[in-house]
Amino acid sequence: MNESGRNDGKSPLVEVDGVEKVFHRGAEEIHVLKDLHLQVPAGEFLALMGPSGSGKSTLLNLIGGLDRPTKGTVRVGGESVDTLSDRHLAAWRARHIGFVFQLYNLLPVLTAERNVELPLLLTHLSKAERNRHVQAALAVVGLTPRAKHFPRTLSGGEQQRVGIARGIVTDPTLLLCDEPTGDLDRKAGDEILDLLQALNREHGKTIIMVTHDPHASARASRTVYLNKGQLSAEPVK
Amino acid sequence: MKFFPLIWSNLLRKKLRTVLTLLSIFVAFVLFSYLSAIKQALSGGISLAGANRLVVRHKVSIIQLLPESYKARMERISGVSLVTHQTWFGGVYQDSKQFFMQNPVVPEEFLEMHPEIVLAPEQKAAWLRTRIGAIVGRKTADRFRWKIGDKIPILSAIWAKNDGTRTWEFEIVGIFDGRDKGTDTTPLFFRYDYFDEARRSGFGKGLVGWYTIRVTDPARAAEIAKLVDAEFENSSAETKTEPEGAFVQAWVKQIGDIAMITASILSAVFFTILLVTGNTISQSVRERTGELGVLKAIGFTNGQVLALVLLESCLLAVIGGALGLGFGKALTALGDPTGGLLPMFFFPNHDLIVGLGGCLALGLVTGFFPALQAMRLRVAEALRRI
Ligand SMILES: Nc1ncnc2c1ncn2[C@@H]1O[C@H](COP(=O)(O)OP(=O)(O)OP(=O)(O)O)[C@@H](O)[C@H]1O
Numbered sequence: 284m285n286e287s288g289r290n291d292g293k294s295p296l297v298e299v300d301g302v303e304k305v306f307h308r309g310a311e312e313i314h315v316l317k318d319l320h321l322q323v324p325a326g327e328f329l330a331l332m333g334p335s336g337s338g339k340s341t342l343l344n345l346i347g348g349l350d351r352p353t354k355g356t357v358r359v360g361g362e363s364v365d366t367l368s369d370r371h372l373a374a375w376r377a378r379h380i381g382f383v384f385q386l387y388n389l390l391p392v393l394t395a396e397r398n399v400e401l402p403l404l405l406t407h408l409s410k411a412e413r414n415r416h417v418q419a420a421l422a423v424v425g426l427t428p429r430a431k432h433f434p435r436t437l438s439g440g441e442q443q444r445v446g447i448a449r450g451i452v453t454d455p456t457l458l459l460c461d462e463p464t465g466d467l468d469r470k471a472g473d474e475i476l477d478l479l480q481a482l483n484r485e486h487g488k489t490i491i492m493v494t495h496d497p498h499a500s501a502r503a504s505r506t507v508y509l510n511k512g513q514l515s516a517e518p519v520k
Numbered sequence: 521m522k523f524f525p526l527i528w529s530n531l532l533r534k535k536l537r538t539v540l541t542l543l544s545i546f547v548a549f550v551l552f553s554y555l556s557a558i559k560q561a562l563s564g565g566i567s568l569a570g571a572n573r574l575v576v577r578h579k580v581s582i583i584q585l586l587p588e589s590y591k592a593r594m595e596r597i598s599g600v601s602l603v604t605h606q607t608w609f610g611g612v613y614q615d616s617k618q619f620f621m622q623n624p625v626v627p628e629e630f631l632e633m634h635p636e637i638v639l640a641p642e643q644k645a646a647w648l649r650t651r652i653g654a655i656v657g658r659k660t661a662d663r664f665r666w667k668i669g670d671k672i673p674i675l676s677a678i679w680a681k682n683d684g685t686r687t688w689e690f691e692i693v694g695i696f697d698g699r700d701k702g703t704d705t706t707p708l709f710f711r712y713d714y715f716d717e718a719r720r721s722g723f724g725k726g727l728v729g730w731y732t733i734r735v736t737d738p739a740r741a742a743e744i745a746k747l748v749d750a751e752f753e754n755s756s757a758e759t760k761t762e763p764e765g766a767f768v769q770a771w772v773k774q775i776g777d778i779a780m781i782t783a784s785i786l787s788a789v790f791f792t793i794l795l796v797t798g799n800t801i802s803q804s805v806r807e808r809t810g811e812l813g814v815l816k817a818i819g820f821t822n823g824q825v826l827a828l829v830l831l832e833s834c835l836l837a838v839i840g841g842a843l844g845l846g847f848g849k850a851l852t853a854l855g856d857p858t859g860g861l862l863p864m865f866f867f868p869n870h871d872l873i874v875g876l877g878g879c880l881a882l883g884l885v886t887g888f889f890p891a892l893q894a895m896r897l898r899v900a901e902a903l904r905r906i
């Protein structure tokens with residue numbers, strides 16, 4: 284067994300147990316993850332590294348309930364994510380997970396604040412309450428003056444900050460970032476990393492971040508490496 | 521509706537495409553309004569026909585005449601409360617394009633039979649006083665600028681007078697309005713006694729075109745129709761008795777099956793619109809695969825994504841359709857495109873509601889498959905396709 288989680292007595296927020304993921308491409312079977320184990324305690328800022336195609340996004344998707352494992356279990360906050368129905372899974376994601384994507388994935392037709400508001404449309408909050416949350420999230424990422432701007436008028440770094448604001452606006456249990464700095468230059472990337480670090484340290488957010496960049500993983504409280512379907516605490520040469 | 525800005529902004533994504541699609545929906549529904557008005561104009565009499573009225577005509581065809589003496593025999597049939605007759609005069613005023621119907625009738629029983637013809641009491645009295653008097657509908661009176669007191673010459677293709685001439689002169693003594701919006705106010709009615717006396721002997725004297733009878737109980741109409749036809753069975757002129765609606769329809773059928781023609785034009789148009797709108801929506805959904813994936817990742821359920829796409833296509837269809845119907849309504853209100861040939865010309869409210877239903881159906885049908893596609897989209901795969 285490849286135990287790369289810490290165990291400090293209480294049960295971890297994320298528990299990935301014996302997970303296997305097989306994709307089918309035509310007749311070919313691609314075994315991406317094999318008997319994978321991971322534990323992430325609440326409050327951790329975990330960096331997930333590994334070569335391209337090693338399955339980092341796949342693992343993140345399984346933890347975020349965007350996909351289901353072929354085998355094994357994924358538990359987040361005690362909930363068995365892999366056994367929820369599609370509808371319950373969607374509701375669970377809305378409540379517990381914030382996503383941040385490499386290419387920001389903002390809706391080009393909506394302003395920054397309307398993009399940030401999207402996850403709140405799924406809650407029972409009133410318009411005024413939604414607005415309050417949106418403004419708070421934009422303030423955290425330092426984009427208040429850009430609230431009414433459309434994504435195409437924002438720089439990459441600013442767009443990613445809108446993306447992060449959208450990810451945290453519902454105050455999720457877990458923030459999942461897939462190469463959040465992958466498309467940014469060093470300076471903008473650093474600002475995003477500062478932001479994630481602040482979210483982790485000051486707001487106590489648990490973060491799992493996929494990255495290729497050792498400079499980025501250095502900001503995390505722990506780094507794990509994915510290779511040949513398994514995790515290890517050290518990079519594999 | 522907190523999702524409205526999201527749906528609305530998606531329509532604004534490709535403004536030109538949306539505008540072009542809206543325009544084609546708009547044009548289709550203007551056409552729908554216009555054709556509905558024309559259809560209504562040509563077959564409106566059918567639905568307005570009195571349910572308690574039957575028309576008795578010659579069994580062989582509508583142009584064969586019936587003896588005037590049938591009237592008394594019909595009146596004796598139980599359940600018949602009133603009998604009156606009309607005859608096709610087939611005249612033209614000035615030039616042959618100016619067609620409108622003119623029929624000789626017996627004034628008092630005719631007006632009693634047709635309460636939808638509204639005539640001022642003093643005009644009715646003048647008609648009863650004036651042997652060559654005629655009443656004309658508002659529409660035709662306006663068209664020819666006829667006033668009370670005018671003497672109108674009408675040339676009949678069918679009926680010659682005793683002196684051999686075919687030009688009949690009538691004096692306008694009344695102008696009638698329709699009680700209902702759909703009442704035909706194009707015909708002219710003149711007195712049968714004058715007609716019968718003045719028409720040349722040897723052709724048609726003592727014969728009338730058709731009878732209208734009123735039954736006391738509409739529920740017994742079919743039964744009474746049979747009794748009437750039985751009464752004249754094996755006589756020289758056998759009859760065919762039908763509800764008035766069917767009679768009017770027989771006239772309209774001579775122009776062509778209007779409902780069928782309009783229906784086929786409209787189906788062709790709507791088929792095209794279906795393809796245009798369907799293409800717009802499915803293209804717009806295909807372009808947005810990644811965005812739909814993001815919505816699902818955020819926590820939108822499959823059902824919510826389905827609803828978003830359906831609402832979008834419905835919004836598009838309803839905006840275009842409502843604008844088209846509104847414009848069509850305004851356009852038909854401007855008046856009859858034939859300049860008064862049609863007995864009436866308006867876009868019926870009933871068809872307006874059908875049209876609105878049509879918009880919604882268009883939205884649902886065109887949105888259905890793209891919405892289904894969006895719903896079935898798997899998040900993890902959609903996100904990879906960005
Ligand atoms: N839906 C799918 N169908 C088939 N194969 C898939 C699917 N999703 C992922 N894969 C394959 O699984 C493997 C892992 O993909 P994944 O995207 O998780 O890698 P990654 O580590 O995130 O790579 P990168 O660093 O390039 O983002 C790849 O070989 C990929 O082609």
Ligand SMILES: [Mg+2]
Pocket residue numbers: 339340341461
């Ligand atoms: Mg990846």
